[in-house]
Amino acid sequence: MSFYQSKREVIPHFSDLIDAFNREQSDFTYVHDTSTNLQAGFVRANPPDLALQNYNHEMSRFMERGALSDLADLPEAGRIRPEVLELVDWYPGYENRTSVIPYSVAAASVIYNKQLFAEHDVEIPTTWDELLSACETFQAADITPLYGTFSELWTITQGLFDYVVGGLIDSRDFFARLTEVGEDAGPNSEVSFQKNMLEPIQQMLELLPYFNKDARSRAYGDGNTAMANGTAAMYLQGPWALVEIEKAETDVELGSFPLPVTDDPEDRKIRVNIDLSLWIPEQADQHEGARQLLQHLMLPEIQFPYNELALAFSTTDDAPEVTDPRIAEMQPYYDEGRFYMGPSTLVPPTIPFGNYMQAIVLGAEPEPILAQIDSDFARLAYRA
Amino acid sequence: MSVQTSTAGRRRESRAPATARSAAPASAARRRRRVDPIYYAFLFPALAVFTLAITLPAVIGFFYSFTNSVGFGDFEFIGLRNYIALFRDPNILQAYLFTLGFALVTVILANVLAFALAVALTSRIRFRTTLRTIFVIPMVISGIIIAFVFKFLFANSLPAAGQALGIGVLSESILANENLAWIGIVIVTAWSTIPGAMLIYIAGLVTIPDELYEAAAIDGASGWQRLQRITLPMVSGFILINTILGFKGYLNAYDVIVGLTDGGPGTATTSIAMSIFKGFTGGDYGYQMANAAVFFVITVILAGIQLRLTAGKASFGA
Numbered sequence: 001m002s003f004y005q006s007k008r009e010v011i012p013h014f015s016d017l018i019d020a021f022n023r024e025q026s027d028f029t030y031v032h033d034t035s036t037n038l039q040a041g042f043v044r045a046n047p048p049d050l051a052l053q054n055y056n057h058e059m060s061r062f063m064e065r066g067a068l069s070d071l072a073d074l075p076e077a078g079r080i081r082p083e084v085l086e087l088v089d090w091y092p093g094y095e096n097r098t099s100v101i102p103y104s105v106a107a108a109s110v111i112y113n114k115q116l117f118a119e120h121d122v123e124i125p126t127t128w129d130e131l132l133s134a135c136e137t138f139q140a141a142d143i144t145p146l147y148g149t150f151s152e153l154w155t156i157t158q159g160l161f162d163y164v165v166g167g168l169i170d171s172r173d174f175f176a177r178l179t180e181v182g183e184d185a186g187p188n189s190e191v192s193f194q195k196n197m198l199e200p201i202q203q204m205l206e207l208l209p210y211f212n213k214d215a216r217s218r219a220y221g222d223g224n225t226a227m228a229n230g231t232a233a234m235y236l237q238g239p240w241a242l243v244e245i246e247k248a249e250t251d252v253e254l255g256s257f258p259l260p261v262t263d264d265p266e267d268r269k270i271r272v273n274i275d276l277s278l279w280i281p282e283q284a285d286q287h288e289g290a291r292q293l294l295q296h297l298m299l300p301e302i303q304f305p306y307n308e309l310a311l312a313f314s315t316t317d318d319a320p321e322v323t324d325p326r327i328a329e330m331q332p333y334y335d336e337g338r339f340y341m342g343p344s345t346l347v348p349p350t351i352p353f354g355n356y357m358q359a360i361v362l363g364a365e366p367e368p369i370l371a372q373i374d375s376d377f378a379r380l381a382y383r384a
Numbered sequence: 385m386s387v388q389t390s391t392a393g394r395r396r397e398s399r400a401p402a403t404a405r406s407a408a409p410a411s412a413a414r415r416r417r418r419v420d421p422i423y424y425a426f427l428f429p430a431l432a433v434f435t436l437a438i439t440l441p442a443v444i445g446f447f448y449s450f451t452n453s454v455g456f457g458d459f460e461f462i463g464l465r466n467y468i469a470l471f472r473d474p475n476i477l478q479a480y481l482f483t484l485g486f487a488l489v490t491v492i493l494a495n496v497l498a499f500a501l502a503v504a505l506t507s508r509i510r511f512r513t514t515l516r517t518i519f520v521i522p523m524v525i526s527g528i529i530i531a532f533v534f535k536f537l538f539a540n541s542l543p544a545a546g547q548a549l550g551i552g553v554l555s556e557s558i559l560a561n562e563n564l565a566w567i568g569i570v571i572v573t574a575w576s577t578i579p580g581a582m583l584i585y586i587a588g589l590v591t592i593p594d595e596l597y598e599a600a601a602i603d604g605a606s607g608w609q610r611l612q613r614i615t616l617p618m619v620s621g622f623i624l625i626n627t628i629l630g631f632k633g634y635l636n637a638y639d640v641i642v643g644l645t646d647g648g649p650g651t652a653t654t655s656i657a658m659s660i661f662k663g664f665t666g667g668d669y670g671y672q673m674a675n676a677a678v679f680f681v682i683t684v685i686l687a688g689i690q691l692r693l694t695a696g697k698a699s700f701g702a
Contacts, residue, residue, distance in 0.1 A: 039665065042456040061667045065457030151539065151560060153646055216649075217539045217557030349666035352475065352651050359650030362560070372474065379473060383465040383671060384452055 001289045004033045004048035021296055028289035042067055047281040050290040055274035057349050060091035068099035069280045076298040077101055079316045083337035090172050090341050102315040104307050106275035107330045108238030114253040116233045124257045126265035135210040138233045147232035148215030149223040150361055153354030159236025161357050162271050162342035164204040167261035171343035182381035185374045193370040201366050216362055228252055239311035242326050254326050270330050272339040275312055351376045449674035454667040466674035475651055483655045487634035494574040494581055495626055502585030523579035531643025534572045562649045569653055573640050581626045588622035624694045
């Protein structure tokens with residue numbers, strides 16, 4: 001029985017779990033696979049028996065083409081919070097199946113330096129204007145308000161783009177309508193990037209003056225180092241960065257708050273993604289064994305400690321509140337379902353969206369690039 | 385990428401008969417009538433592996449270029465739509481322009497420098513063996529590691545030097561500059577591929593008999609004349625090999641670019657191989673198979689031109 005799980009940081013954790021489970025029962029022997037190419041596995045008709053994997057556009061294709069088995073009859077499927085289960089449907093499904101069971105939700109917002117905020121008497125901003133004035137305050141005090149790492153594409157789309165655009169528009173609805181428009185996507189279609197995204201992107205660009213001057217050549221590691229050393233007040237990153245910052249072993253105190261992008265504090269939301277989800281391919285050799293392991297992993301005493309370790313939120317009704325002060329401020333947003341999936345994760349990966357956003361952030365005119373994205377969409381629909 | 389290797393294989397095959405003919409002209413007629421079957425036995429494993437691992441996948445990939453396949457599961461035939469979309473795609477066009485320009489500049493730069501190094505390292509200088517070893521080191525480091533090291537240099541060390549010396553262009557990472565990023569990629573790629581070319585040149589240079597240079601010296605030829613009239617003509621075959629292999633390798637540029645810029649800033653440095661591979665992971669299998677097919681045709685044409693331009697003019701030393 002092969003169990004696939006490749007999130008690097010937690011491989012040892014799951015290896016131990018699998019070893020323990022192998023000793024506990026004797027019906028099946030599970031092998032922890034951390035490196036096989038999933039896509040190639042499906043192409044060769046030899047996918048893993050059970051996978052615990054990031055839920056994204058790439059893997060949603062397995063679901064969309066009916067390659068994942070239906071898990072609706074498992075009691076575990078019924079214990080998932082409805083608003084979390086709903087996230088699965090942001091990507092196209094297959095015949096109303098419950099193809100995946102969300103396991104771990106990572107919530108991302110603005111990581112901020114509590115000491116710097118206190119020193120300069122800055123309150124956590126709840127509106128766009130408050131955000132800008134907070135930036136002004138830090139800048140006047142010669143502190144980098146926002147730390148950017150624009151040389152790495154994913155940090156631009158995950159942070160700057162998703163936080164601003166995800167908070168401003170209903171991205172699920174936008175992409176659903178854009179898919180309907182299909183080949184006709186362009187300046188005259190009902191929805192399009194050049195029509196609906198221009199204003200949000202212009203608003204996003206208003207934040208650029210508050211980033212570090214060398215943001216364009218900085219990488220993810222530089223950003224984590226800067227936050228660990230307390231050189232910047234805010235950082236548009238998720239909990240994965242907190243784990244890295246911690247490694248520097250500085251005494252910096254960090255917290256998280258949702259980026260406010262409107263004038264109404266009620267509009268604030270956090271960005272989430274299903275960091276890990278469980279699924280069993282149709283072509284699994286042994287469905288019974290796969291399901292047994294799935295149920296084992298879903299036990300509260302297995303799932304909850306994992307999410308605590310990974311600074312993530314558990315997905316079931318009875319999940320406890322997170323306790324880590326660095327992410328605890330996001331708990332109410334998670335409980336109330338005030339979250340969205342990052343709009344950049346809804347763009348088909350064949351469109352070099354990260355590259356486009358980088359070009360805009362580095363100074364290119366947004367209009368022609370948004371028009372280009374529309375034509376990419378139209379071409380994609382044409383040959384779909 | 386597998387498509388590429390097959391063109392290299394063809395070149396090798398097309399050269400083989402010429403060597404055989406010149407090697408044994410006397411017994412050629414007899415041998416043509418009765419070939420020892422052991423030769424076929426020798427040929428078979430290579431042929432089988434080549435067919436199974438390269439030709440067959442290439443043909444299957446070509447088949448998928450007429451479908452909307454994502455690599456597995458259901459798919460439909462969509463005729464020439466992939467090809468039509470391909471020629472309308474500005475990103476693909478940009479990738480071709482970038483890759484061809486990059487390959488051309490790099491092949492010239494790398495060969496000039498490799499040749500200069502080879503000449504220096506075959507002359508009677510001190511510590512020749514030590515220096516040769518040192519210069520070969522870049523060849524044994526993996527491309528992605530080289531890229532990460534250089535990325536750090538470009539992002540931190542070079543700007544620091546630029547600021548200290550007051551050079552405006554260098555005060556910021558050139559990789560973050562849409563118009564200059566390609567230069568960084570050329571430098572790093574050349575740095576890592578020069579040793580390979582240099583070794584081939586050294587192998588060529590040592591085959592030139594000393595008598596030729598002695599005779600030239602007696603005739604009063606200058607150093608420049610010796611280089612132009614003796615060295616270059618004698619190693620022209622090695623230059624040919626290096627340019628063809630180098631150009632082919634640079635057209636496939638992938639790991640160094642991924643490590644340095646990931647195709648950015650914007651899409652300025654996305655190579656063809658990168659766009660093909662992104663199609664594989666991005667569920668755009670059929671479309672990028674069409675791209676690979678077009679790329680294959682283009683490389684075959686380029687290889688044909690290269691061989692035609694240099695046909696019969698190459699010399700592999702004495």
